[in-house]
Amino acid sequence: xxxxxxxxxxxxxxxxxxxxxxxxxxxxxxxxxxxxxxxxxxxxxxxxxxxxxxxxxxxxxxxxxxxxxxxxxxxxxxxxxxxxxxxxxxxxxxxxxxxxxxxxxxxxxxxxxxxxxxxxxxxxxxxxxxxxxxxxxxxxxxxxxxxxxxxxxxxxxxxxxxxxxxxxxxxxxxxxxxxxxxxxxxxxxxxxxxxxxxxxxxxxxxxxxxxxxxxxxxxxxxxxxxxxxxxxxxxxxxxxxxxxxxxxxxxxxxxxxxxxxxxxxxxxxxxxxxxxxxxxxxxxxxxxxxxxxxxxxxxxxxxxxxxxxxxxxxxxxxxxxxxxxxxxxxxxxxxxxxxxxxxxxxxxxxxxxxxxxxxxxxxxxxxxxxxxxxxxxxxxxxxxxxxxxxxxxxxxxxxxxxxxxxxxxxxxxxxxxxxxxxxxxxxxxxxxxxxxxxxxxxxxxxxxxxxxxxxxxxxxxxxxxxxxxxxxxxxxxxxxxxxxxxxxxxxxxxxxxxxxxxxxxxxxxxxxxxxxxxxxxxxxxxxxxxxxxxxxxxxxxxxxxxxxxxxxxxxxxxxxxxxxxxxxxxxxxxxxxxxxxxxxxxxxxxxxxxxxxxxxxxxxxx
Ligand code: LR7
Ligand code: MN
Numbered sequence: 367x368x369x370x371x372x373x374x375x376x377x378x379x380x381x382x383x384x385x386x387x388x389x390x391x392x393x394x395x396x397x398x399x400x401x402x403x404x405x406x407x408x409x410x411x412x413x414x415x416x417x418x419x420x421x422x423x424x425x426x427x428x429x430x431x432x433x434x435x436x437x438x439x440x441x442x443x444x445x446x447x448x449x450x451x452x453x454x455x456x457x458x459x460x461x462x463x464x465x466x467x468x469x470x471x472x473x474x475x476x477x478x479x480x481x482x483x484x485x486x487x488x489x490x491x492x493x494x495x496x497x498x499x500x501x502x503x504x505x506x507x508x509x510x511x512x513x514x515x516x517x518x519x520x521x522x523x524x525x526x527x528x529x530x531x532x533x534x535x536x537x538x539x540x541x542x543x544x545x546x547x548x549x550x551x552x553x554x555x556x557x558x559x560x561x562x563x564x565x566x567x568x569x570x571x572x573x574x575x576x577x578x579x580x581x582x583x584x585x586x587x588x589x590x591x592x593x594x595x596x597x598x599x600x601x602x603x604x605x606x607x608x609x610x611x612x613x614x615x616x617x618x619x620x621x622x623x624x625x626x627x628x629x630x631x632x633x634x635x636x637x638x639x640x641x642x643x644x645x646x647x648x649x650x651x652x653x654x655x656x657x658x659x660x661x662x663x664x665x666x667x668x669x670x671x672x673x674x675x676x677x678x679x680x681x682x683x684x685x686x687x688x689x690x691x692x693x694x695x696x697x698x699x700x701x702x703x704x705x706x707x708x709x710x711x712x713x714x715x716x717x718x719x720x721x722x723x724x725x726x727x728x729x730x731x732x733x734x735x736x737x738x739x740x741x742x743x744x745x746x747x748x749x750x751x752x753x754x755x756x757x758x759x760x761x762x763x764x765x766x767x768x769x770x771x772x773x774x775x776x777x778x779x780x781x782x783x784x785x786x787x788x789x790x791x792x793x794x795x796x797x798x799x800x801x802x803x804x805x806x807x808x809x810x811x812x813x814x815x816x817x818x819x820x821x822x823x824x825x826x827x828x829x830x831x832x833x834x835x836x837x838x839x840x841x842x843x844x845x846x847x848x849x850x851x852x853x854x855x856x857x858x859x860x861x862x863x864x865x866x867x868x869x870x871x872x873x874x875x876x877x878x879x880x881x882x883x884x885x886x887x888x889x890x891x892x893x894x895x896x897x898x899x900x901x902x903x904x905x906x907x908x909x910x911x912x913x914x915x916x917x918x919x920x921x922x923x924x925x926x927x928x929x930x931x932x933x934x935x936x937x938x939x940x941x942x943x944x945x946x947x948x949x950x951x952x953x954x955x956x957x958x959x960x961x962x963x964x965x966x967x968x969x970x971x972x
Pocket of ligand 1: 521522523524525526555586587588589592608609610611638690691692693713715716717718742748
């Protein structure tokens with residue numbers, strides 16, 4: 367009898383533990399994906415109607431609360447720029463980051479952590495949107511042959527936000543004529559995010575049929591070997607590489623394919639437009655070309671006038687000494703002949719200079735095509751590391767210096783002496799590739815392709831590969847005066863000095879004659895105190911308070927919307943500024959979900 371009881375007892379235990387494990391598993395799975403747009407019904411979405419204007423929340427409507435359209439507060443916020451010129455109105459995006467609930471906040475914070483861009487806005491935009499056509503007007507009059515080589519688009523991704531990845535792919539289908547689009551090849555570099563697995567499989571099956579192939583790397587390879595894997599599956603005439611957070615613009619592909627059709631050893635890059643990581647606003651970037659410094663960092667240079675003096679002027683393709691790396695097109699067979707990439711390079715970095723040097727030194731050429739525009743989300747930091755925390759940029763740069771730079775590698779070592787003795791693996795194959803292809807010397811490259819380089823000494827500073835949005839233009843002032851908090855009647859000022867970078871702001875008694883209390887609100891939606899520093903949300907987490915920081919001119923964390931509704935809305939945070947009531951923080955300001963309470967009411971008084 368005793369042993370039977372024991373047996374049932376054991377069955378009971380097993381049953382209970384299995385049930386609990388299942389419940390736990392289900393819970394973890396649900397939680398893992400709560401930040402992605404997976405709650406959007408993926409099957410059965412309506413087909414996209416390409417010409418509709420501003421499809422604001424296409425396909426992700428249920429990420430917004432039901433009351434969204436009706437909400438008066440939001441309605442107000444959607445028309446904050448009535449006085450502004452029409453080109454400023456085009457962008458309603460800032461308000462799309464608005465936080466309505468704890469869950470929105472979690473999505474936003476998770477997104478900044480995992481992707482370093484505003485995931486809430488990305489999810490709300492959904493799979494399709496209109497983009498401003500950033501091409502020179504003359505580009506629109508250009509025509510291209512119908513009979514162009516076909517393209518295989520290769521997109522590697524590692525832990526990409528599903529909404530950004532799908533928008534990349536959809537933008538390709540929405541803006542590429544079917545007869546030149548052979549296929550899209552997605553390479554999953556062993557991502558860990560749940561929604562990049564079955565959801566993505568299902569989505570592809572349900573929406574793209576056989577034109578999209580998904581290849582999964584069983585282990586993390588990095589973007590360099592990832593692209594080689596993608597290329598090995600491709601069948602189109604031309605390989606077109608894109609990052610996994612891009613949006614291609616009108617007529618982007620034909621201008622890239624046409625020079626390759628004329629000369630198969632021409633490698634081409636589009637102009638890389640800027641998609642803001644904070645607001646996802648799409649803006650045009652200036653016509654610049656690729657260079658590098660002796661630290662082997664890529665940088666942007668201005669284009670020598672001689673390059674633009676042909677009959678086509680500013681819309682003519684021009685030579686570029688290097689490419690940024692992520693967005694380019696190259697004939698498939700030529701990619702293989704030229705040695706693909708250096709498979710000994712890991713994860714991220716350096717491959718762009720390596721392939722640029724190789725193209726020029728081994729008989730090809732590299733052009734930027736001003737009439738082709740592709741947007742890319744530029745972020746302030748890379749949100750992922752490499753396995754083992756290896757500095758792959760250093761490793762990859764060492765390999766490229768040893769294979770391609772001849773005596774000029776000394777310039778690199780002068781800046782990075784600690785790398786002289788660092789192991790960089792076996793490069794014999796790449797060295798023999800260089801011989802076999804009969805490539806020219808690095809000196810030839812410098813003399814003929816990048817003579818400007820020799821003018822800059824070894825100490826030329828690394829430049830961020832991000833464009834300065836503002837250029838030389840100063841934004842017009844819209845309003846100037848005291849920033850009064852209506853709830854307390856007090857004014858917003860620096861806690862210490864208005865010149866103190868990183869300083870907090872507080873409300874104090876107003877003093878209309880003090881220049882230290884004078885705010886400027888300009889057309890870039892910056893709030894500048896005492897003509898010195900900008901009101902900023904440096905941390906992109908709403909638990910952190912706003913601070914005074916150097917004006918950076920690229921919107922986002924310094925973009926405020928001062929509406930008629932008296933709320934002060936912060937664009938990258940999606941929340942409104944309020945004055946704290948609690949005794950312990952009295953007078954300090956913080957960010958909160960926007961509402962109509964007096965603690966959130968502000969007025970700029972001229
Ligand atoms: O381990 C990885 N596996 C991957 O598949 C790491 C990354 N990736 C994917 C990733 O999901 C993305 O699609 O590789 C792509 C590039 O990674 P990003 O977007 O994190 O890199 P980035 O935009 O900061 O980097 C630029 O420099 C890189 C150097 O290795 C690559 O050449 C990128 O393609 C390149 N991006 C661009 O050129 C876009 C314009 C930026 C500029 C200037
Ligand atoms: Mn990128």
